[in-house]
Amino acid sequence: MVGSFDVVVENAYLKYTFRVQRNITVIRGDSATGKTTLVEMIRAYNEEEDTGISIQCEKPLVVVYGKDWENQIRRTTGSIVFIDEQSRFVKSIDFAETIRRTDNYYVIVTREKLSALPYSVTEIYGIRTSGRYAKLVREYTQNEFFRIYSSMSFDGFKPDVIITEDSNSGFSFWKNAANSCECISACGKANVLNTLKKIQVEDRKYLAIVDGAAFGSEIEEIIQYMKYYNPLFKVYAPESFEYLILSSEIFSSKEIDEKCKNTSDYADTLKYDSWEQFYTALLVETTDGIEMKYNKSKLNMYYLSKKNMNMILKQLPELLSF
């Protein structure tokens, strides 16, 4: 599946509007915001006649539930699949394997950490209701998703220590680029917070650099840790290191620019588990056989020239410096 899809689900007194644009979207947030009602409406629309529910979307919306979930998913193609929070199977490795390289997008209602799934930090949503929610009036209530983890402010943050998720090319780059900082690899997204806990000392500032496109399962704990335990810890989560290279001035290609800006139209879920994989494949393919040949395991020295490093670093958020 490729593309970005606007969805409207409504009845006489509720209207949900949202956009689904990646393989996995997670909905969480406060109780009684209408998450389960949304899924129930879609299910009723599909399973019953004359429901009084209308759905507008280019793709069919489908609900998967119960013990037969695996067969339901295998039978489903070209659809946006919704799964409610009572479905324990979403945490399983079996589920992660079943949805890999399928021609569907998945919208999952859950507050739990889905470590086996590569979802983006930007595709975690709550539902915000507007209108006179508390009043007993018959009118439309417009529900829309809002992003739970909005862009972080860096406020002139200058880290003493950088912790990278990556241990290969990404780590090599940041170690060279931020040579006034100590640079440590966590060797994987699941280890970032534990690495911080092991090394942190009072009054030192820590910056984790992670691949936002697949870091969704880890972000909540990190945000909580920053909020309550260590305010001298921040996270920079660009889509991925490969994305930073592709969208820098190193490439002056309209085609690459288009693919970075409208990735949902190109990152086919039949080929890629996440946009992170897509960017890596695009960079490897684009640089194959030429001086700037990219290798994820070992960084080509081309990217460590002062000129090219600066072009990549130009994309750092405002007020973050090394």
Added chain:
Amino acid sequence: MLKIYFGDLDNVLHNVETYFNNQYQYAWLDDEFVKEVINDVDKSIVQSPECILSPVLRQIPPTKLSGGTKAVILMKYVPERIINASNCGNNCAKWILKLGEDKDITINLHHIMEFDADSFEIEVLNSNFIVHNMKELVNTAVDFL
């Protein structure tokens, strides 16, 4: 006291919705604590044990309450079961804390719930530590999630 086990645990009641829908008692809806929870979390008014007035869903039976509210009600009335409180949003946290003030309840969490209080006493069963604020809770919980 409120006790929390973080992460996977056997014999936890995960399917809160279906369990509540098949086990709730009308008398539960007559309880003042339950009415307060429904009013605060679901923004709804209990008109009678069979009928709740929701600003969005209009008149509903108890089976149409939110999953979080159902979980809190089960924590009160079925305390012998360990409820998966990841069915609950942060807006349920203060009610879970309140329940823990009156009796021992044990819940299971697969995420870090925000208990919006300056201080509390919660026993984290994974480590048998008692934590007193969110800073201590977060620092302990991240080791088990």
